[in-house]
Structure formats: structure tokens, C-alpha cells
Amino acid sequence: MTLRPSARGRPRAAPVVLVGLAVAGIGFLVLPFAGLLQRTPWTGLPGLLGQPTVARALRLSLVTATIAAGASLLLGVPLAWVLARLDFPGRSVLRALVALPMVLPPVVGGAALLFALGRRGLVGQWLYERFGVLLPYSTAGVVVAETFVALPFLVLTVEAALRSTDPRYEEAAATLGADRWTTFRRVTLPLVAPSVVAGAVLAWARALGEFGATVTFAGNLEGRTQTLPLAVALALERDRGAAIALSLVLVVVSLGVLVALRDRWFTLRPR
Numbered sequence: 174m175t176l177r178p179s180a181r182g183r184p185r186a187a188p189v190v191l192v193g194l195a196v197a198g199i200g201f202l203v204l205p206f207a208g209l210l211q212r213t214p215w216t217g218l219p220g221l222l223g224q225p226t227v228a229r230a231l232r233l234s235l236v237t238a239t240i241a242a243g244a245s246l247l248l249g250v251p252l253a254w255v256l257a258r259l260d261f262p263g264r265s266v267l268r269a270l271v272a273l274p275m276v277l278p279p280v281v282g283g284a285a286l287l288f289a290l291g292r293r294g295l296v297g298q299w300l301y302e303r304f305g306v307l308l309p310y311s312t313a314g315v316v317v318a319e320t321f322v323a324l325p326f327l328v329l330t331v332e333a334a335l336r337s338t339d340p341r342y343e344e345a346a347a348t349l350g351a352d353r354w355t356t357f358r359r360v361t362l363p364l365v366a367p368s369v370v371a372g373a374v375l376a377w378a379r380a381l382g383e384f385g386a387t388v389t390f391a392g393n394l395e396g397r398t399q400t401l402p403l404a405v406a407l408a409l410e411r412d413r414g415a416a417i418a419l420s421l422v423l424v425v426v427s428l429g430v431l432v433a434l435r436d437r438w439f440t441l442r443p444r
Contacts, residue, residue, distance in 0.1 A: 206424060213421055214414045221418040229396045230404035234381055237400060241319035242377035249327035250369060257335035275325045279385025282321055286390040290317065314391035315398050319380035326379050327372035334368030371434050378430040382423055
């Protein structure tokens, strides 16, 4: 007995159970944001966002997240190219290490950074003794922590784009005498430029919302290392209204990023 597909164009009824569970899932995800909006002090919102502490945290977050996104671009695009174009032993292990900060508890990532780059750390001790550089509890430490958690988002996005591009364009450039660096600049990079932008925006948004690694590695010093997420945590104990206002800012920025990227992040996956 053969099964024939349904007539073309005929709508198929959705299973009630699946639709019901989907609705429950949507409600579960939306409900916290509805609660946040319901508790937002709309009339006093401008005054709360204009507080000096809030303004400093917002400014620091924007600056450090932008620098972290730039560092992710500088390091992530070459790393994505290596993972996508070169075949070498241990490539799958390297890819897993690159993605590790995405699934690692942020506090563990911050502790690892502290043991590596702290004053007595594996590399931090040498940096301090030779150059007097002390990253923990500094603004530079915030950038390092944010880059650590944001870099994988850019790498995986760009790598997936590189794997999906037709290699014949690069091969054609090579047959015309272009070396690998010229081919990368003139052919490969323009082909994946939209994904590079998408990865950079995702990295920026992830850096903006980073909390665990930052507070563990850089602390929570007002005006120096206190970013928006850290200010929210502190405001929850002191000023609930300010915490809600700061949370609303982060939600709006994150939602704006995801809407702007639409389905790009969800359709780009390494093969």
C-alpha cells in the first residue's frame, strides 16, 4: 500500500497537541517580559535612566561591548577561515574549544580568566612583572571577559557562511594568479560580508549582556567595571525601579538586534 501526498495547496490541520504545547512554550518565554513591562515605572523612567550611576554603567557597557566586538572581528574572522578552509588533525576539537564559552557557566569562564590572566595567573603574572599590566578589576578586564564570551558567536556564524559559499570563486581567483591573502580580501570576505556583520552584531549584543565572567574577573566597581547587567544586579538590592529600567534597556537592545538579524543566525550552521 502506497501513501500519497496530500493535494497540492490543501491546508493540513495542525496537531492540537503540538499547537497547545507551542502556545505554552510561547507563554512561558513571554510571561517574564510581560511581568517586567507591568512593573516598569513609566512615568519616572526618564529620571531613572538619567541617574549618574545608570548613565555611567550604560556608557561603560556601550564602550566595552563595542571594543569587544571589534576584538572578536579581529580574532574571529581568521579563526573562522582556518576552521572552514583548512583540514588538519584536531579540527573538531578546536571547534569544540571555540564553542565552549557558549555553554560554559559564565562564572567558570571568569574564574578561568582569573587563573590565566590574574596577577598570579599563568600569563598574567608575566604581564604584570614585565609590563605592569593588571587586567583583573579594570576596564580592560571587562573587555577581555566580554570578548571571551562573545567571540564564539562570531566565529561560528562566519564559519558556517564560509562553508556554504561556493569554493569555485576562490579557485578561479587562484588560477588567475591571486595568492591566498588577495583571494581572501577580494573574493572570500565580500562573499561572507553579511554574515560577518551579523556575527559582529551578535557578538556585540552578547558582550553587552555579559554578567558572570565580568563580575568574576573584573569585579563590580562603579564607573570602572560596573556594566549594565552588573548595575541591574546591584540595583535589585537598592533601587527596584532603577533595576527594572536598566533591564528594560537591555531587553529592548537585545530584541532589536534579533529582529534586525531576522533568521540569519538560525539558518547559519556549520556542516
